[in-house]
Amino acid sequence: MLRIALPNKGSLSEPAAAMLRESGYHQRRDSRELVLVDPDNDVEFFYLRPRDIAEYVGSGTIDAGITGRDLLLDSGAEAVEHMSLGFGGSTFRFAARRDTVSDVAGIAGRRVATSYPGLVRSYLTEHGVQATVVRLDGAVESAVQLGVADVVADVVETGSTLRAAGLEIFGEPILRSEAVLIRPAGRGEVEAAVEVLTRRLQGVLVAQRYVLLDYDVPNTLVERAVELTPGLESATVSPLHNSQWSAVRAMVPQHQTNQVMDALYDLGARAILVTPIHACRL
Ligand SMILES: Nc1ncnc2c1ncn2[C@@H]1O[C@H](COP(=O)(O)OP(=O)(O)OP(=O)(O)O)[C@@H](O)[C@H]1O
Ligand SMILES: O=P(O)(O)OC[C@H]1O[C@H](OP(=O)(O)OP(=O)(O)O)[C@H](O)[C@@H]1O
Numbered sequence: 001m002l003r004i005a006l007p008n009k010g011s012l013s014e015p016a017a018a019m020l021r022e023s024g025y026h027q028r029r030d031s032r033e034l035v036l037v038d039p040d041n042d043v044e045f046f047y048l049r050p051r052d053i054a055e056y057v058g059s060g061t062i063d064a065g066i067t068g069r070d071l072l073l074d075s076g077a078e079a080v081e082h083m084s085l086g087f088g089g090s091t092f093r094f095a096a097r098r099d100t101v102s103d104v105a106g107i108a109g110r111r112v113a114t115s116y117p118g119l120v121r122s123y124l125t126e127h128g129v130q131a132t133v134v135r136l137d138g139a140v141e142s143a144v145q146l147g148v149a150d151v152v153a154d155v156v157e158t159g160s161t162l163r164a165a166g167l168e169i170f171g172e173p174i175l176r177s178e179a180v181l182i183r184p185a186g187r188g189e190v191e192a193a194v195e196v197l198t199r200r201l202q203g204v205l206v207a208q209r210y211v212l213l214d215y216d217v218p219n220t221l222v223e224r225a226v227e228l229t230p231g232l233e234s235a236t237v238s239p240l241h242n243s244q245w246s247a248v249r250a251m252v253p254q255h256q257t258n259q260v261m262d263a264l265y266d267l268g269a270r271a272i273l274v275t276p277i278h279a280c281r282l
């Protein structure tokens, strides 16, 4: 039975469970459940702290897990990113009070508060900066006001927590993170059950990111229309009862839907319909 680790709480927990449900797996109903067996899919889910998931997967007792890229890298565990999942996006950034530190070199000799000491130490080493890393469990934005650090390094989503603490971001992002599916490093060939999981998750991502577009277009314009909607492999072109016209069907990236519809209409396509995709296997 395949063993998969999922975040039991925090920002990644709900979207991870929702994505697995969408992928056809059973998920726990009660947030206190620690283990759930899904006999239909021959999978056992372990609900663990997101920060611990890379350790479990790295040790090889769990076959795959969902965690944040930042947590994976911070852990230094023997696990690798297998697939990015498109949710839980954030950046990992330095911040300080205005007019104190404004670039990475300026961190030298200062104290940096963070819940991600592994990530911060390796970034500072890479940049040849020597500083003291102060490890805190959370709410690190308060560390400057409370006098235990000069700089913080933390997850930033909207930036409002930093602003509220009177801190300003400086330097390039240390990392761009999102939720990822991880596997033990050096496991070699991907197990068939992990392949199935990966394909199902990819199906959910594609269903979220694409729509199905149908339209009718005069035969003389099919080539130009298909340039606007090439689809993934190729658009489907079917004859209509009126032999001067064809019907075209293609997948289109969701965020381009309206621009593509406008361009098709301008070209002379009509009866342009958009349908959401519920699931797919590419
Ligand atoms: N706004 C956010 N705040 C914190 N972490 C976020 C945010 N958005 C995405 N994440 C990601 O969530 C993971 C952090 O997991 P963690 O368990 O610390 O969650 P959390 O949302 O901070 O929950 P909590 O602090 O309540 O336990 C990281 O991979 C981080 O990049
Ligand atoms: O950029 P923002 O949209 O403000 O979000 C980022 C903040 O949210 C998280 O804190 P969380 O609420 O998880 O508390 P924690 O620091 O105790 O983990 C994170 O650690 C930042 O503090």
Ligand SMILES: [Mg+2]
Binding pocket: 138
């Ligand atoms: Mg947190």
